[in-house]
Amino acid sequence: MSTLVFLEHHGSGIQKASLGVLSKAASLDADTSAVIIGSGVSGLAAEAARYGAARVFIADDASLEAPLPQTRVDVIADLVKANGFANVLFGASVLASDIAGALSARLEAGLNWDLSGLAVEGGALVGQRSALGDTVLVDVAWTAEPRLGLVRSGSFEPTEISGAGAVETVSVALQEFSSKAKMVERAHAEQTGPSIEEADTLVAGGRGVGSPEAFSELEALASALGGAVASTRAVVDSGWYPYQTQVGQTGKTVAPKLYIACGISGAIQHKVGMQSSQVIVSINKDPNAAIFDFSDLAVVGDLHEIVPKLTALVAERKA
């Protein structure tokens, strides 16, 4: 067996999720390599070695500066063809999902996504993932090589397991269509104020809150409880609430003592960011909302009725 792990970097560091996948892969397969793709990235090789990479492939080119998927597909496809990797693994992210999806078509290779478990059985990689909004656990396999896998964020903690880390430079040959998409601007969110990751209580609002103004109802409850307000991607993408408050796959991972989800449907991409909360209370007017499947207390009702009342009751009790 031989395994290649895509390492995503941001600024001067490798993303924790990809290091988690790398160290897991190295624990299953001693012949695990890593690939780092970008511009000015050769300095990152040492970190890859520390988390288990026997070889580190570096594709360093000005044309790879922007973190766009299609150029990276070209690089990885060539690497896989040249080295015959049995497995190619990714930590899920916006970038990695697009790379893995495209690679599946390019290499006619099976992709299993949302993996939360990986193992080797009979010399071959197998995985476990959940499906149907986490209502089913599925044991998955691949019927041919290479086996492509996208690992759900937070599944594997990075552990130091040193590898030889032999650096190999990769030559870059891009397809014409792969460079057609161009990054024109990257607006990085600045952290302002205290982070939602530190609050003991989070009152989270989804699209069911209905408007940016109505978030004041959640702010009042949060302040009565001494907590902070969190949000979903639908809310952030609509411009209702700041990106720094987003919980989920593309946002923050939180584990407060209390998470009150208001008007949130409970999509798995949101769930992965908050499922470790100690107590989850959810308010939703749809009795079939997925969020109820993983709540401790499920309240079927209108949040605009319940939240202000609850705020008053909490304030009364504290007075």
Add this chain to the structure above:
Amino acid sequence: MKIAVCVKEVPDPGPLRRIDPATKRIDRSGDRSLNTYDLNAIEEALRLNEAGGGGEVILVSMGPERALESLRKGLAMGAARAVLISDEAAAGSDLVATSLVLAEAIKRESPDLVLFGQQAGDSDGAVLWAAVADRLQLPVVSQVSELSIDGGKVTAKRQSEFGYDTIEAPLPAVLAVSDALNEPRYPSLKGIMGAKKKPQDVLSLSDLGVSADRAGEAGSRTAVSALSPPPSRGDTQKIEDDGSAAQKVLEYLIERKLV
């Protein structure tokens, strides 16, 4: 513009999404409808053409023939016609096979733009567009929460783990849109009445020139070996609000020393 929108029929969410303990298969006996996330893609296609002086919106789907019923919702919203690839030999297609079939169907139409929804409610893959774009050799942008088209190119804003990116690509291009991009319209009565009469082509794999061994289970590279229920969080206590829910929530929080 000629816009192809890839849409899928999925089981309705709700208590029926469970495993049949006897067969260990997913219980698919419940109602089915158009994947709600795909409504945002249809809506965007309609708006682009309404703003840009006309064109044609074509729904492209792979699924069983009964999926036509779900596709009618998109026709009722305003799409001009539907193309459904329906073939016994395509059943059980994974990403490799599905992307091939859809790409071949899209090639026949040579659209200016291909739109996808943000995810299929039953698979939550959010990966199909990238595979289709690679087969079509077109630029792709996913998670699009804002977009504009001007002078033969699309400018799209999308969220990544680090904030918002703005990406530009020449047409034709493939885009997957976020569910926050727009508010899908409700079909009008006239739309609903007219939907049945709109062209609905059902194509087989051979119509597309896709050999049977490249679709369905034969053309797939992944397999499911077992299904089981996930570990549960413990018992969920459920209450329906009759005016006293806030009081009950407070008591619950007091019991657990959370206030």
